[in-house]
Amino acid sequence: MKLTTTLLASAAIVAGAGAVTAQDMANEMTLVSWGGAYQNSQQKAYVEPYLEANPDVTVTWDESSNEAVAKLRAMNEAGNITWDLVDVVAADAIRLCDEGLAMEIDFNEMLADGDDGSKAEDDFGEMLVSDCYIPQIVYSTTFGYRTDMVPEGVDAPSEICDVFDTETYPGKRALEKRPINNMEWALLCDGVAKDEVYDVLATPEGQEQALAKLDTIKDDVIWWSAGADTPQLLADGEVFMGSTYNGRLYSVIEEQDQPVAMMWDAQVFDLDGWIIPEGLPEDRLARVKDFVRFATDTQRLADQAKYISYGPARASSAPAVPEEMKQHMPTDPANAGNTFLYNYEFWADYRDDIDAKFQSWLAQ
Amino acid sequence: MTDRTTGPDQFTGATPDNALRDADRAEAASGPMLAADGTPLKKSLNRALRRQKMRALMLIAPLLIFILVAFIAPIADMLFRSVENQIVSETLPRTVDSLEDWDHTTGDLPSEGTFRALYVDMFIAAEKKEHTRLGTRLNYEQTGVSSLFRRTGRDVDDFGELYEDQFNDLDAAWEDPMTWARILGDPDWIAEAEGAEAPGPDFVLRDGVETALPTTAEVYSAFAEFTQTEDEDNPLEETPWTLVYTALYWDLMRDGFAYSGPESALVTAAAEAAPGFETVSMQENFVESDKDWGSTAVWSTIQTYAPEYTPGYFLNSVDAQLTPDGIEARPENEQIYGILFKRTIFMSMTITISCILLGYPVAWILANLPMRTANLLMILVLLPFWTSLLVRTSAWKVMLQQQGVINDILVWIGLVDDANRLIMINNQFGTIVAMTHILLPFMILPLYSVMATIPPTYLRAAKSLGANDWTAFWRVYFPQSVPGIGAGSILVFILAIGYYITPEIVGGTTGTFISNRIAYHISSSLNWGLAAALGSILLAAVLILYWAYDRIVGIDNVKLG
Numbered sequence: 001m002k003l004t005t006t007l008l009a010s011a012a013i014v015a016g017a018g019a020v021t022a023q024d025m026a027n028e029m030t031l032v033s034w035g036g037a038y039q040n041s042q043q044k045a046y047v048e049p050y051l052e053a054n055p056d057v058t059v060t061w062d063e064s065s066n067e068a069v070a071k072l073r074a075m076n077e078a079g080n081i082t083w084d085l086v087d088v089v090a091a092d093a094i095r096l097c098d099e100g101l102a103m104e105i106d107f108n109e110m111l112a113d114g115d116d117g118s119k120a121e122d123d124f125g126e127m128l129v130s131d132c133y134i135p136q137i138v139y140s141t142t143f144g145y146r147t148d149m150v151p152e153g154v155d156a157p158s159e160i161c162d163v164f165d166t167e168t169y170p171g172k173r174a175l176e177k178r179p180i181n182n183m184e185w186a187l188l189c190d191g192v193a194k195d196e197v198y199d200v201l202a203t204p205e206g207q208e209q210a211l212a213k214l215d216t217i218k219d220d221v222i223w224w225s226a227g228a229d230t231p232q233l234l235a236d237g238e239v240f241m242g243s244t245y246n247g248r249l250y251s252v253i254e255e256q257d258q259p260v261a262m263m264w265d266a267q268v269f270d271l272d273g274w275i276i277p278e279g280l281p282e283d284r285l286a287r288v289k290d291f292v293r294f295a296t297d298t299q300r301l302a303d304q305a306k307y308i309s310y311g312p313a314r315a316s317s318a319p320a321v322p323e324e325m326k327q328h329m330p331t332d333p334a335n336a337g338n339t340f341l342y343n344y345e346f347w348a349d350y351r352d353d354i355d356a357k358f359q360s361w362l363a364q
Numbered sequence: 365m366t367d368r369t370t371g372p373d374q375f376t377g378a379t380p381d382n383a384l385r386d387a388d389r390a391e392a393a394s395g396p397m398l399a400a401d402g403t404p405l406k407k408s409l410n411r412a413l414r415r416q417k418m419r420a421l422m423l424i425a426p427l428l429i430f431i432l433v434a435f436i437a438p439i440a441d442m443l444f445r446s447v448e449n450q451i452v453s454e455t456l457p458r459t460v461d462s463l464e465d466w467d468h469t470t471g472d473l474p475s476e477g478t479f480r481a482l483y484v485d486m487f488i489a490a491e492k493k494e495h496t497r498l499g500t501r502l503n504y505e506q507t508g509v510s511s512l513f514r515r516t517g518r519d520v521d522d523f524g525e526l527y528e529d530q531f532n533d534l535d536a537a538w539e540d541p542m543t544w545a546r547i548l549g550d551p552d553w554i555a556e557a558e559g560a561e562a563p564g565p566d567f568v569l570r571d572g573v574e575t576a577l578p579t580t581a582e583v584y585s586a587f588a589e590f591t592q593t594e595d596e597d598n599p600l601e602e603t604p605w606t607l608v609y610t611a612l613y614w615d616l617m618r619d620g621f622a623y624s625g626p627e628s629a630l631v632t633a634a635a636e637a638a639p640g641f642e643t644v645s646m647q648e649n650f651v652e653s654d655k656d657w658g659s660t661a662v663w664s665t666i667q668t669y670a671p672e673y674t675p676g677y678f679l680n681s682v683d684a685q686l687t688p689d690g691i692e693a694r695p696e697n698e699q700i701y702g703i704l705f706k707r708t709i710f711m712s713m714t715i716t717i718s719c720i721l722l723g724y725p726v727a728w729i730l731a732n733l734p735m736r737t738a739n740l741l742m743i744l745v746l747l748p749f750w751t752s753l754l755v756r757t758s759a760w761k762v763m764l765q766q767q768g769v770i771n772d773i774l775v776w777i778g779l780v781d782d783a784n785r786l787i788m789i790n791n792q793f794g795t796i797v798a799m800t801h802i803l804l805p806f807m808i809l810p811l812y813s814v815m816a817t818i819p820p821t822y823l824r825a826a827k828s829l830g831a832n833d834w835t836a837f838w839r840v841y842f843p844q845s846v847p848g849i850g851a852g853s854i855l856v857f858i859l860a861i862g863y864y865i866t867p868e869i870v871g872g873t874t875g876t877f878i879s880n881r882i883a884y885h886i887s888s889s890l891n892w893g894l895a896a897a898l899g900s901i902l903l904a905a906v907l908i909l910y911w912a913y914d915r916i917v918g919i920d921n922v923k924l925g
Contacts, residue, residue, distance in 0.1 A: 070887040095890065098496035098514065172766075177873075208697070222790055223873060237767045345511055352889060353507040359881070360700040362873040363707075 025287040027056050032086040035063035036228075037251060038272075041307035042087070042136075046295035053294075057287070068092060072101045072277055081277045084288045090271040093133035094344055102132035102275040110289060114316030115298035123298075127271060127313045129344055134296055135273035135313035137304065140330035140339070141181055142267035144249040145241035146234055147259045160266035160338075161189040163241060164213065166220055174230045174242025177223035179358035180347055181243065181268050184340060186213035188266060194338075198346050207354055211361050223362070234260050246330050250309040254328070267330055268340040271313065305329070384409050439903070446896035449674040452666065455498045456485040460670040468664040468688045478663075479646035480614065483523060484579075487607040488586050490517040492594070504891050505676065505685075506665040512656050519653040523646070524606030527613045530641045537630055544608065545600050546626045548573055548584045557600050563592035567599055576623045579611040613638060664688035677897035701898065704878040709905070711796060711877070712860040718800040719807040719856045720849060727811035727848070732820070745808050753802065757869050760798040764789040764870075790872030798870050803859055807852035814848030814923050847923035854913070854922065858906060878902060 031047070033039040039061060047059055062083065064071055069092050075081050088096065096102040105111075107128060111120035121128065127135040143163060149171055150156050162169055163185065175182050187197050187206065190213040200206035214221075222239055224230050230244035231252045246267070252258045274296070276288055294300065301312035302320030309328035312321065326332055330339075384406065390397045397405040421428075453460045458481035466474045489495040499513025531538040545554055550568040557564040567588035574581045587608055588599040595602075615621065616631075616638040623631045650657040668688050669676060676686045683699040684691055693699075726745070730738050748756060763769045766785040774780040788794055818841065826836040864879035871880070878898060885895035913919070 067887040069890060073890065095500070098500055098510070099890075100493050100497060211697075225868060236765065238765050348514075349503065349508045349511045352504050352891070355889070356694075356698045356700065360698050360703075363700055363703050363876075 024283055025290060026281075026284040027287070028058050028060070029084045029284075029287055029291060030060045030062055030082060032062045032064050032068055032083050034065045034087065034227075035061075037308055038247065038310075039063065041304050041310075042295075044307050045304035046300045049300070050291055050294050069095055069099075069101075072096060073099065075277070076101050076279070081279055083277055084280065084284055085292065086275050086277060087136075087272060088275055090129050090133060090135070090273070090342065091344055091347060093273065093275050094130045094348060096275055097130045097132035098348075101278055103278045103280075104131045105134060105276070107134075110293065112293050112297040114314060115320075116316045118316060123314045123316050125315060129271065132275050133271075133273050134275070134292060135271045136296065136301060137272050137308075137310035137313055138269055138331055139272060139310045140246045140267040140269050141176075141243055142246050142249070142330070143241050143243050143263035143265075144230070144234060144252065144260050145263060146237065146239075147261050149237070149240045156261065157241060157263060158265060160185055160263070162263075164189045164217055166217055169240060171240025172220050172222055172233075172238060173217060174222050174224050174233050174239045174244070176243060177225045177362070179354045180342075180351075181340075182214060183207070183210040183354065183358070184268070185266060186210040189213060194340075198343055201354075202346070202350065207357055211357065215361075234258065246328075247308050247310055250328050262335075264330075264335040265338050266340060267335070267338075268342055269330065270342045272310070273313065381413070384413065442896045443900055444896075445893055446677050446900050447673045447675065448893065449669060449676070450672045451498055451501050452669050453672055455489050455494050456482065456666065458482075459485050459666065463663065463667045463670065466663070466667065468660055468667065471660060473647065473658065473660065474663055476645055476647055479650055482650070483520065483610070483646045484583060484607065486516060486520050487523075487605065488583075488590070490520050491590055491605070500890070502665055502669065504680075504889075504894070505669060506661060508656060509662060509665065512654050512662065516650065516653050516657070519649075521606065523649045524610035526642060526644060528606045528609040531609050531612070531634065534634060534637050535630060537627075538609075538634075539603065541600055541602055541604070543627060543630065544584065544604050547631065548577070548581055549588075549599075551626075554600070557598060560598065562598040562601075563596045564598040564600070567592065570625070573625065576621075576625070577612065577615045580608060580615050583607050583611045613641065613643075677893040678901070680894050681897040681901055701878070701881070704876070704881060705901070705905070707874075707876075708861060708878045708902075711792065711799075711875070712857050714796055715799050715803060715860045716807075716853050716857045718796065719804055720853065722800065723804055723807035723811055723852065724845075724849070727808050727815055730808070730812045731815035731818075742812075745805055748802065749805055753865060754869075756802060757798055757866050760794070760801070760870060761789060764794055764797065789870050790875070792871075792875040794870040794872070795867050795875035798866050799860060799863060802866060803856045806855040806859060810851040810855065810923070811845065811848040814851075815845055818844045846917075847921050850913075850917055850922040854910075857909075861902065861906060 031042075033042060043061075051057060051059065065087050068086050068088050072081075072083070072086065075083070093102065097104070107121045107124065108119050111124075111134065113119055114123035116123075124135060127138070129135075143157075143160070145157050147156065151168070151170070154168055157163070157169055163173055183201055184197050187200055187210050188194060190209060192200050192206075192209075201210065222233060222242075224233070224242070224244070227245055227248055230239070230242035231248045233239045234242055234252060235256065235258050241263070246262070249260065249262055252260050253262070274292060276285070276292070280288065296314075298314055298316045299320065301314050302317040304310070305312055305317075305321040305325050309325060309330075311329045311331040312318065321329070327334065330336065388406075391406070399405045399408045401408070459478060462478040462481040463474060466478065486495060489498065495513050495517040496510075499510045499517075502513075503510035537543045545557075548570060549557075550570045553565060553568040557567075567585060569581055569585055584604060587605050591597050591599045591602050612634070616635045621635055623635065625631075647657075656662050665688075668686055674686065679686050679691060680694075681701050683694045683702050685694055730741055730745070733741065761768070765771070766787065768789075770788065771780065771785045775782050775785065780786060788797070822840050822844070823836050826840045827833075831839065861877075862879055864877060864883050867875055867877045868880055868883070871877070879902075882895045882898050882902075885891045885898070910919075
């Protein structure tokens with residue numbers, strides 16, 4: 001009898017405690033992402049399962065990731081943060097962290113351990129490029145080309161330097177309207193060794209050299225600024241080859257059945273992930289923490305790879321990636337023969353300087 | 365926009381304004397005029413006038429407030445941002461002070477005192493996580509400062525460990541937060557803070573401690589304030605920063621150091637032991653953390669951008685830069701804004717002229733057709749207004765691209781060779797075509813509304829007096845439609861000069877506007893100061909053009925309807 005009352009009492013306390021924590025969490029969340037297929041993969045892989053487990057919660061999407069840094073800064077100045085969790089690329093996350101706009105994260109405490117028992121910090125490993133950043137996926141910027149535009153009697157382009165070879169491969173190229181990646185590729189094809197690229201690019205002569213190399217194909221380039229441009233240009237036959245994110249090319253090839261193939265050579269790895277804005281009220285922060293813990297665990301990140309060809313950022317998620325998707329992953333050994341990792345530190349320093357030169361070169 | 369034949373002066377009758385003028389005239393002629401109640405007429409009229417003006421002001425108050433809040437204030441804020449530069453002196457106040465006497469031309473590094481000031485500033489900034497913001501700001505002027513500040517911010521915590529360890533080895537009492545509080549804190553404050561719930565009452569410095577231990581008192585106050593406001597902890601329970609230990613060492617080593625007060629035995633013992641401490645100069649510490657601190661370039665950048673207001677952003681936006689040696693032009697391979705400003709003005713004018721050439725005949729037809737047909741055609745003019753801007757721009761892409769509709773047709777009828785398709789997009793031509801189309805309604809509408817008021821009888825009269833068609837049009841009709849051209853041109857030009865979505869999509873490299881760079885600096889590089897300076901220059905350019913237009917054509921000669 002006594003035992004039962006004690007049990008009942010403690011059960012009531014536990015239930016009460018549970019109710020209190022649930023009450024302490026806000027029930028509305030605004031997530032910011034990129035829209036399109038990528039946001040869809042997030043919706044399917046982690047938002048829907050989370051909502052199923054927490055039916056009281058409502059999630060609103062805001063497709064503002066490409067101007068997240070400016071908007072967060074404006075929100076911060078106005079003292080009214082309306083976003084709870086923001087999906088950004090690593091370079092933006094580093095800047096948000098520098099500006100004090102993103103919250104610092106204790107990875108081991110806030111994120112779930114890997115399914116293989118490893119601590120979050122070890123599981124993410126080198127992907128943790130900033131103290132404020134929880135990576136979700138690895139994507140790459142790489143080239144795709146139209147198979148029907150390869151001249152007769154010539155092998156299909158397979159190396160990065162084929163982009164600069166307009167004699168063998170005549171036709172337009174689509175390149176991103178910014179120096180990042182283009183400068184590295186130019187130097188690589190101008191005889192600079194891969195591990196010296198950034199040392200060379202740090203010097204004014206090296207920057208001139210890269211621009212001079214780009215100058216050789218300037219008349220054949222269409223410059224893109226939105227991720228959807230290159231797939232469209234390829235589909236229309238406007239360009240022979242073009243750089244873009246590998247997931248975009250995947251959908252052109254696999255879903256739209258266009259005569260396009262991937263090049264993969266000298267692809268540049270980059271990360272995409274979450275930041276939590278600094279200065280959230282406690283109840284909203286509690287909800288976001290709860291969601292992030294769920295959304296970045298081993299299974300959820302592996303699930304995401306079902307819907308889009310980006311590699312999960314956790315090492316422990318790799319074995320759970322569906323077999324048929326593995327060949328489309330930028331990290332697949334068959335694709336990752338020659339790769340670059342976006343050099344965040346270098347570009348944080350040289351971005352303004354090189355961008356001024358690049359834009360001036362473009363305008364001339 | 366007003367008709368010269370009317371105006372307040374031409375109204376006759378008993379308005380207070382006119383009565384006031386009459387009163388003035390009468391007074392000049394024959395002394396003050398009196399109202400019925402005996403007060404001077406001027407006074408009582410003035411009172412009536414004031415009441416009326418107040419009522420008018422109240423009526424427009426909502427609009428006035430709206431314009432102030434939504435229009436004037438943001439512009440003022442933008443103008444302010446383009447010169448504002450307080451971040452440097454706010455984040456590194458001591459360094460900026462200490463750098464004042466430093467002369468960069470000697471090629472020597474600043475003194476050890478400046479390095480110490482930088483250490484104090486950097487330590488506090490790193491605790492508050494403000495150093496990386498400053499690094500980003502200075503990186504706009506000097507490449508590499510961003511990572512320099514980030515790296516040093518990580519290392520600066522370790523600079524003082526050497527002293528902390530030696531104090532603690534000397535006497536374990538130095539590890540106790542209470543020791544520090546007793547030396548530096550006001551006894552009343554300690555009594556209040558003891559046992560108080562964190563963060564406790566605001567820290568109060570003990571009287572007189574500032575003369576004996578000036579640096580320690582300063583940094584301990586900063587520590588106590590930070591602990592209470594940011595961490596919300598009680599300073600009585602927190603071990604001070606390593607910075608505080610370092611500051612104490614500096615104070616103890618000062619010439620003529622003397623101390624009397626709480627814990628004097630402990631402090632005196634430390635003062636006796638301090639000369640034997642192992643020590644390292646702050647300069648060594650900084651240069652070891654990053655060798656850039658050993659070059660004068662970083663220091664002269666900090667010195668140049670130390671003032672609270674800087675012309676730096678404006679200089680950047682005219683392809684110049686502020687260097688320690690004064691104003692210099694940017695290297696030629698970095699100049700871009702001059703080209704872009706000229707191009708923006710040139711293309712906006714081209715677009716305006718194209719709109720006049722295309723819009724004038726359309727407006728003429730609309731004005732001269734029977735009402736029913738004219739209304740139908742008007743819908744066609746307005747149709748683009750109801751379509752999304754992005755859709756219209758993308759449609760032009762489909763039309764103009766090399767594999768697009770126009771090229772396909774030209775190849776099909778054999779006018780153009782398949783291998784040499786015309787390049788009509790991603791250049792100036794594409795931007796001008798797309799923007800002319802988008803802005804055309806803004807030209808047609810004012811033109812139409814002016815033309816609709818020109819009586820067709822004038823033309824008939826001219827012809828009956830012997831003018832041929834051209835003379836009748838050029839001498840009679842056209843001058844009457846000029847106000848419509850003026851209004852349309854101003855609308856189209858001002859809209860065009862600030863456009864950025866269309867040039868971004870179809871402009872390629874030769875068809876982009878200055879607004880594309882402003883957008884880049886707002887949303888991508890986060891250099892809002894430069895964006896504000898570019899925006900201010902654009903605003904000034906528009907105002908100057910408006911003024912020139914007023915001088916040449918006359919702003920009265922503009923009519924929207």
